[in-house]
Structure formats: C-alpha cells, structure tokens
Amino acid sequence: MTVCVTVLSLNDISSQEVVLMPQDQGWADLEIHTVSKSFKDPKGSEVRALDGVSLTIPTGEFVVLLGPSGCGKTTLLRSIAGFEKIDSGHINLGGNRIDVMPPHKRPVNTVFQSYALFPHMSVAQNIAFGLENEKIAKSEVTSRVNDVLELVKLTELADRKPSQMSGGQQQRAALARALAKKPKVLLLDEPLAALDLKLRKSMQIELKRIHRATGTTFIFVTHDQNEAMALGDRIAVFDQGKLQQVGTPFEIYTAPKSEFVANFIGESTVLRGKIAGQVFEGDGLKIPGLSDEIASSSSSKIIIRPEAFSLIEGKTKCGEVEIKEVIFTGDSLEALLISDSGCEVKVKSTPLLLNKLTVGDKVTLFVDVDLIGQIA
Amino acid sequence: MKQKNWNVSHLPLIKPIGIASLIFLYLPLFTVLMFSFNKSEDATTWGGFSTRWYATILDNTDLIRSAKVSLSIAIPCAIIAALIATGLAIGTGKATGKVQNVLRALVNAPLVLPEIVTSVGTLALFSFVGVPLRYSSLLFAHVVMCVPFAFLPIRSRLRDFDENIFEAARDLGASSVRVMTKITVPLLVPALLSSGLLSFIISMDDFLTSLFVSGPETTTLPIYIFGLLKLGASPEVNVIAALLLIIPTLGLLVGITWTATRRRSNEARNK
Amino acid sequence: MEPGIYGPAFVSFPAYVTGVLLVGLPLVVVIVFSFLQRGEFGSGVIHKFTLDAYRTVFFETDLMGNKSFNFSFLTIIFRSVLLAFTVTVICLMVGIPTAIWIALQKKSTQRILIALVTIPFWVNVLARTYAWMLLLADGGLFNQLGSPVLLYTSWATFIGLTYAFLPFMVLPIYASAEKLDRSILEAAFDLGASGWRVLIRIVIPMIRFGIFAGIAIVFIPALGAYVQPSLLGGNKSMLIGSLINDQFGESRNWPVGSALAVLLLTMTGIILLATRRRKLELAS
Numbered sequence: 001m002t003v004c005v006t007v008l009s010l011n012d013i014s015s016q017e018v019v020l021m022p023q024d025q026g027w028a029d030l031e032i033h034t035v036s037k038s039f040k041d042p043k044g045s046e047v048r049a050l051d052g053v054s055l056t057i058p059t060g061e062f063v064v065l066l067g068p069s070g071c072g073k074t075t076l077l078r079s080i081a082g083f084e085k086i087d088s089g090h091i092n093l094g095g096n097r098i099d100v101m102p103p104h105k106r107p108v109n110t111v112f113q114s115y116a117l118f119p120h121m122s123v124a125q126n127i128a129f130g131l132e133n134e135k136i137a138k139s140e141v142t143s144r145v146n147d148v149l150e151l152v153k154l155t156e157l158a159d160r161k162p163s164q165m166s167g168g169q170q171q172r173a174a175l176a177r178a179l180a181k182k183p184k185v186l187l188l189d190e191p192l193a194a195l196d197l198k199l200r201k202s203m204q205i206e207l208k209r210i211h212r213a214t215g216t217t218f219i220f221v222t223h224d225q226n227e228a229m230a231l232g233d234r235i236a237v238f239d240q241g242k243l244q245q246v247g248t249p250f251e252i253y254t255a256p257k258s259e260f261v262a263n264f265i266g267e268s269t270v271l272r273g274k275i276a277g278q279v280f281e282g283d284g285l286k287i288p289g290l291s292d293e294i295a296s297s298s299s300s301k302i303i304i305r306p307e308a309f310s311l312i313e314g315k316t317k318c319g320e321v322e323i324k325e326v327i328f329t330g331d332s333l334e335a336l337l338i339s340d341s342g343c344e345v346k347v348k349s350t351p352l353l354l355n356k357l358t359v360g361d362k363v364t365l366f367v368d369v370d371l372i373g374q375i376a
Numbered sequence: 377m378k379q380k381n382w383n384v385s386h387l388p389l390i391k392p393i394g395i396a397s398l399i400f401l402y403l404p405l406f407t408v409l410m411f412s413f414n415k416s417e418d419a420t421t422w423g424g425f426s427t428r429w430y431a432t433i434l435d436n437t438d439l440i441r442s443a444k445v446s447l448s449i450a451i452p453c454a455i456i457a458a459l460i461a462t463g464l465a466i467g468t469g470k471a472t473g474k475v476q477n478v479l480r481a482l483v484n485a486p487l488v489l490p491e492i493v494t495s496v497g498t499l500a501l502f503s504f505v506g507v508p509l510r511y512s513s514l515l516f517a518h519v520v521m522c523v524p525f526a527f528l529p530i531r532s533r534l535r536d537f538d539e540n541i542f543e544a545a546r547d548l549g550a551s552s553v554r555v556m557t558k559i560t561v562p563l564l565v566p567a568l569l570s571s572g573l574l575s576f577i578i579s580m581d582d583f584l585t586s587l588f589v590s591g592p593e594t595t596t597l598p599i600y601i602f603g604l605l606k607l608g609a610s611p612e613v614n615v616i617a618a619l620l621l622i623i624p625t626l627g628l629l630v631g632i633t634w635t636a637t638r639r640r641s642n643e644a645r646n647k
Numbered sequence: 648m649e650p651g652i653y654g655p656a657f658v659s660f661p662a663y664v665t666g667v668l669l670v671g672l673p674l675v676v677v678i679v680f681s682f683l684q685r686g687e688f689g690s691g692v693i694h695k696f697t698l699d700a701y702r703t704v705f706f707e708t709d710l711m712g713n714k715s716f717n718f719s720f721l722t723i724i725f726r727s728v729l730l731a732f733t734v735t736v737i738c739l740m741v742g743i744p745t746a747i748w749i750a751l752q753k754k755s756t757q758r759i760l761i762a763l764v765t766i767p768f769w770v771n772v773l774a775r776t777y778a779w780m781l782l783l784a785d786g787g788l789f790n791q792l793g794s795p796v797l798l799y800t801s802w803a804t805f806i807g808l809t810y811a812f813l814p815f816m817v818l819p820i821y822a823s824a825e826k827l828d829r830s831i832l833e834a835a836f837d838l839g840a841s842g843w844r845v846l847i848r849i850v851i852p853m854i855r856f857g858i859f860a861g862i863a864i865v866f867i868p869a870l871g872a873y874v875q876p877s878l879l880g881g882n883k884s885m886l887i888g889s890l891i892n893d894q895f896g897e898s899r900n901w902p903v904g905s906a907l908a909v910l911l912l913t914m915t916g917i918i919l920l921a922t923r924r925r926k927l928e929l930a931s
Contacts, residue, residue: 112540116540117541119541130549387751387842390747397744397745405767408781460661463661464662482667482671490915492892496905500905539652552651583771584874588895601773620774
C-alpha cells in the first residue's frame, strides 16, 4: 500500500504539517512474524500473553489493536517498543530487525496511558528531551519543539509543568513529545482512557487529523470497540494472546470470522443449524435464499446483526418469535425475542414500532439475507 | 450490643494503654531534662533549679574532641552512604536475579543482624587482614552500617513515581546513563537529603561498632559518654544527656514543621 | 548486565562491593575464628584448627580433667533468650494497642502522635539508658516512691530494653494498622460484635504482618544487647552481648567470643527464617 507523502524540505515546514521525508517504498513497514511471549503469573504457572501473532502494518496506516483486558494487545505494543522481550519470532521495521534492539535505539515512540510526562520539566523541556538524545543542533531542537507544539495546539502552555495542566492537555503534550522525534511508528497505549466522553471524542478527531498531517504509522491500543471503529484504518482483534481477525472496521463488523469477534464488536445473534441448498435451518428459524458465498454445512454457525433483522414486512421471512424484552433508546428500539426453540434473537428496529410491541406477543421475524455472515 | 457511631474507645484498653505508653516514653526524657538543671551535686536527688552545670560543658576538652571526631566521621559517612545507597537503588531497580537477591541481602544485613555480631566481625576482619584501627577503617565500618538505612528513603521515593516515566525516557532515545542523570537523580534529590540526614544521625549515635573498631585516636562522642556513664551518674553527665536529648528533638521539630509547611504550600499551589 | 529502568546496572556495584567486603567477609572471618586457636597472651588468633572455643562454651573441664556440661555460658545464653523473649512480649502487649490507637485517630493527629513516638528513637540510646540510671538509682524517683533500688539488677536491664525497643514495635504495627479499612470495623460493630471480639478476631489478624515485623525488629537486637545490661544491669547477671564484648576485651579469648557470636548468629537466622516462612505461608 503506497501512501502519498507531501514533499517539503526541512526549511519550509508549515505549522500544520510536520511531515516525514519520502523514502523507499515500505521504509516504515512493520512486520510482526509469529511472535510469542509467555509470563509467569504470581502462582508460578505460565501465561501465554502472545501466541504466534503475525501481522503486517504498511507505512502510514492507522491500526487499532482491539481486545478485552489480558488479550495481549498491550504486550504486543510493548514488545514493538522494546519494553518486553519476545520469546520467539521476530519484528522487522523497514526491513531491519528491531526486536533485538534496546528501546532507545528503535525508531519507535510511545504515548503512555498515564502520559508519563517528566514532572520536573516543562512541556517544552519534555519535548526537547527526546530531541536532545539525538545529534541535533540546538536551534533545530527549538524549532522542532515549536512546530510540534503548534501541531497539537499547545503553544501557549509550553512552559507549564505537567502538574499545572488538565488531563487533556497532558495527553496532547505526551503526543507532542513522541511525535517530535518523527518516529517511523507511533505507539499509543489506551491514551484516551482517562478522559471523559466528550473530551475523548474530540481527541479522537484530533488524532485523526494529526495522523493525516504527519503520515506516521499509528498503532493504537484500546478495549473500546466504538473507539476502534471510529479511528482505525484497520482493526486487529485479539483474544487470549491470539490474533483473531484483521480487517477494516466494515469487514470486521459485517463479516466477523469467529463468534468471539462477532460478540466483541457490536451486538449479534449467532444461530446454529444446518445449511443445504442455500437454506438455513436451526434454532427455531428457517432462512431461505442465502447468498452463494455461504457454504453448505451440516453444523454451521451464522451471525446476524440486530439491524439486519426486521419486524416489518419487506425482507425474507424466517420464523415466528415471541417478544421477551423491549428497550427504547431514543434513536432506536432494541428488542430481545425468543424463537420456538428457545434461542434468543437480538433485533434493532425503528423506534416508531414502540407502541405496537408488547412483551409476550408473537410476531413474524424478517431478515436481510445479504447481511448474513458465516462463521462455520 | 449494637454500637452506632463507634469510636476508638469501643475497642477495649486501646486508648488507656496508648496514652500510658506515651507517658512511659517521655517520663524518662523529662527526668533527664529536669535533672540537668539540678543544683545539687548529688545527681540523682533534686536540690533546686540551676544552670550551673551547663557552663562546665565547654571546659570539657575531651568532650569537645570526641564530638569533633564523631562529626568528622558522620559527615563524610552521610555523603558516601547516601551515594552508595542511591547507586544501589538505581542499579538494581526491580531486578530479581538470584545473585542480586543474595547481594542485596548482604547489603541489608546490618539492619537485620545484631550489631554486636557485625561489629565483632568487622574487628575480626580488620585484624585478620592487618588493617590498623584508625580513622579510615572506622569510616568504612560506619558507611557499611548506614547504607541499608540510607537506602530506605530512596527506594520509597522511587516507588512513588510512575514507572512509565523512566520507560518514556528510554523510549525517547536516552541511554540508561542519561536516564539516570537527567531523570532519576533530579527526581531523587529530596530523598537524597533525607538519606544523608538519616545516615548522619545513625553515625553520630553509633556506639557498639565504634567501640570495637575504633583505635586510640578515634574516640567518638558516644564512646566517651559511655565511659562517663560507667562511672555512674553525675551532674556533668546529666547535662550531656540532656543535650543529647535536646539537639535531635529540636532538629526533628524543625524538620517536621519545614516539611509540613512545604506540603501545605504545594497543596495550595496545585489547587 | 541488563540496565534497569532507573539507570545503568553498574552504579550498584559499589554497594555490592562494600556488602561483600564489609558485611559478608566479617561474618566469614568470625565463623573461621571460632574454629581457630586462641592467640598468645590472648591477643588475636593462631591459625590452627581446633574446636577448643566451642568446647569452652559448652563444656568445662575441672582440675581433675573431668568434663562436665558447662552451665555458666549456657545459663547466660538462656538468660539472654528469656530476657529478649520477655521484652518482646511486653513490647507486644503495649505496642499493639498503642499502634492501633494511633492508627484510628484522624490523619493530622496521627502524624503528631507518630512523630511523638519517633522522637525517642532519635535520642541516643546512651542518653535514654542513662535516664533510667537516674530514675532507678538509690535516691532516684522510683526509690523515693517506695520501690527498692532497681538499678544494677536484672529488672533495670529489662526496663531499659523495653523502653529502648518500644518504638521499634509500634512503628511497623502502625504501618500495617493505618492501612486498615475502617468500614470493616464499622461493619463488625454493626453486626453486634463486642469490642474484644473485634479486636481479637478482626483487627489483630489484619495487622499480623506488622506484628511479625515488630517481633523480628525487637527480639533480635534484644538478644545481642550490650549497652543496657552494661549500664543498668551492672554486669552482675551477664548476657550474651556483654559476654562477647568481654571475650574480645578483657578476657582476650577471640575464638570463644567468635563462637558465641556464631551462636547468636544462628539464633538470629532461625528467627528470621521462622518469620519469613510464616509470611510466605500467609501470603499464599
């Protein structure tokens, strides 16, 4: 995947664009090859934090590592940064092997969840610290510090100490500090977790803007699937040390490859039964007219999102269900329905149906067969 | 029997014993203080108020000399022990190798073993190796004794910090030496001061190790005082004991009020 | 060596060197000396292997050459253990309530009270011991209030040691106690428990780590104490500390002194292992 990078010489870096110099194609491609890592937990037994993970991230992509606590996403991030040593496999960046390098030699920088700003230094000094570790002239250090401060919109707070700033400001300072070094890859470890909802949403937009402006590869760790789908060019879903699925948010949402992914991202109904002749039968429902992509199987699992179902005439009829629960959320109606065989079906429909549904009623269930995904 | 709005008096005997123990702790101290102003020459029986014995202190050249010896050991000891302890804290970090654990246990041993064992051992070692008992040998012995104490405030302060800060410094390209000089040490400065102060006090107060390891030229203040005490109570000793009481107490009170005012001004500034 | 997160590993080497040279080696030398022969005229040692030192500690030979179990040294050892044990018990009985009392005050009061407990700690042990020389002397306060002269008796040593070590017992227990969740105590009272029950069944088990620490911090130094027996006890009833000092001093028998030190070291080691294993058991 080629990324278009604007060519600017170092002398006319404008305020909005702290841009990387163009280099050979793939110069910042990150390749993670069958990486494994185990820990000893307090009781002494081995925990596989990473289990044979392989992933390739092209230059300039915004990738989100998503998964529940303990799934390995943070361990992978720290392994790329150099704070964890991997047990097997290797990690290449731009063709060079980095997993054997100490953290301070890797062209990779991290934004920590706790921001980790140096408390005894001002914001400007925090940012300059990273630059001073390279062989850069003092005048250039100052200009780069100013440029990155403008990028994150913190210029007025340059001389403040971290204790004198709000959470959101500290977060931007941490971001600036990491970006100032123009790393090939920027690692972000749940950086927005400590912010309140409104601030988090505005920071998500800011992050996308900064990502576009710098063209740096961003690897973002979160357990919040909404955040993942809002931010990522691609999402890598992890569970128990294994990479479950990688794809664009759309792919992950509409075509989850496992029950775990289907349930972790968004709501879903998983139906079990047999498929023959493009007809599904199981769990009290019968769905004809399945698309050709769906393979026949005697014990198959299909997944259907709540909004693919409907209680209004129009799509394919699939069975009779009883209403168990109705929840009105303002912009939609969420209903929990039970099929004849006792299987729970989650349906999301227009709120206008509210007064037409009573708990205990039997209604007809319809489904849009084009939106059905197959797991097994 | 249900208790609503319980307080500490509902736990039996806690309050009376607590108060009694404070009285127990301070009664002897007040006694010494009081008796230093005793007019009578019989040190143990009260004969009226007077400050006459305080005046004799300055004439006591042996006392002054031994105090100088103690200071000349305690000040370098404080500096060296604080530095060594800081090096230990920084160099070992969170490492847990077997060898490191053994070495750290050794460094900590003076805290845990009875002082008579360590002091006798040091004397035996010096004798075995042929080191004469003079200033430098006493200084070494003191440093070794103070390091485990000096280590405590430093380790405690390091733990207070977010570990990520040090990782961030590495992440930003700093070699481990630079992390130490630019981040760790500046952040440790207050702990270094308390470390040095702690070592100073321990060295000044030390008796047993000094007794065994000191030679004829290095009579420290506690050794001199012990010699006086062996002869029994006397008005001069009353004054010396009272001074040993007053000086650290005043120092502590000054220290406590200073940290309290700093804490209050920090809290006000951060609001 | 891998650098730690705070800095390079080599800065810890000075500490390791001093630890090995000035803590490890002295212990080794003491153990070695205990197996050597007493030097000429009593000073130092002769490098010849012998078990004489230990024989002298445990046995005695009378003029006829008959060996019998030596009670004098063993009595001293036993007396020291008994004294240290009693001091520890009394410190526990006074220290635990005191620590709990302080921990249950409000924060500002806690700081003041702990400062009060800590201050005696900073006063030189000689001055604190001398205070009891004054109080317990013939004509001193206790005597004048009707008690017999306690100075230069074992009682004086006992009081002096308890006084010296009480803050050592209070501080670690307080460190445990201040972390106590008060709502647990409230819940216990709310469920109708009496004060004693709350104390014994809830508070004390929850602060047991502090208690173990306090026991180790008091018992071990009390075993090897020298200052208090020397100044207050008057050397009439000797303890290990004074005995070792004597062997390295007037009696000039370094191997015997070393043997006694080895014994003391062994006892210390046993106690440390015992407290550490209990901590590990309770932790798992």
